[in-house]
Amino acid sequence: KNEVEQSPQNLTAQEGEFITINCSYSVGISALHWLQQHPGGGIVSLFMLSSGKKKHGRLIATINIQEKHSSLHITASHPRDSAVYICAVIEWGNQFYFGTGTSLTVIP
Amino acid sequence: NAGVTQTPKFRVLKTGQSMTLLCAQDMNHEYMYWYRQDPGMGLRLIHYSVGEGTTAKGEVPDGYNVSRLKKQNFLLGLESAAPSQTSVYFCASRPDRGPEKLFFGSGTQLSVL
Numbered sequence: 001k002n003e004v005e006q007s008p009q010n011l012t013a014q015e016g017e018f019i020t021i022n023c024s025y026s027v028g029i030s031a032l033h034w035l036q037q038h039p040g041g042g043i044v045s046l047f048m049l050s051s052g053k054k055k056h057g058r059l060i061a062t063i064n065i066q067e068k069h070s071s072l073h074i075t076a077s078h079p080r081d082s083a084v085y086i087c088a089v090i091e092w093g094n095q096f097y098f099g100t101g102t103s104l105t106v107i108p
Numbered sequence: 109n110a111g112v113t114q115t116p117k118f119r120v121l122k123t124g125q126s127m128t129l130l131c132a133q134d135m136n137h138e139y140m141y142w143y144r145q146d147p148g149m150g151l152r153l154i155h156y157s158v159g160e161g162t163t164a165k166g167e168v169p170d171g172y173n174v175s176r177l178k179k180q181n182f183l184l185g186l187e188s189a190a191p192s193q194t195s196v197y198f199c200a201s202r203p204d205r206g207p208e209k210l211f212f213g214s215g216t217q218l219s220v221l
Contacts, residue, residue: 002150004150030208031208033209033210035212041214041215042198042212042213042214042215043198043200043212043215044212045209045210045211048208048209086150086151088151088210090208096141096151096153096210097150098150098151098152099150100148100149100150101150
């Protein structure tokens, strides 16, 4: 049973393209995280959101609580955006569930 | 302010050997977690702690033990390592109040031969 599903699993884009990564979840949540993991590196939190939309630089995250769906958008993608992006949800009761990640490669 | 520090970063063990992974955080967080990350799978919770002196089992606790003797440290032990425990291990922490944001360590790459 996967509480969090991400798509696509792998994504290759040309520099400058607009990128969307999707996340669907099946549990009731108090918040959703988008995490970034660079090859061989640690994991950092990009966004935490419980409703609506957040923007940070070229990254935009949206969430639709009724549809249990979130999207991460990257505008004007750059090779340094190449990483694994992980969706994580916090179920009521404080349990975290993680998606398997989307591996993004941006080609110059 | 170092955040979450994991040691060691890499380790190779032979089957049956034991080792301890150390996680230290300097943010006064109550909650600490140990996860393992395997190819094609999401992060899976091994054990967690909601405060000093407390521990609880997660999704995949077999073969691991933990201790939280001090609030800032969370230790993960492998008493008799098995090849199935080859993985990347991440420690994480978060405060018990305020934004439910996780702070991760840099990971430990463990290979069991």
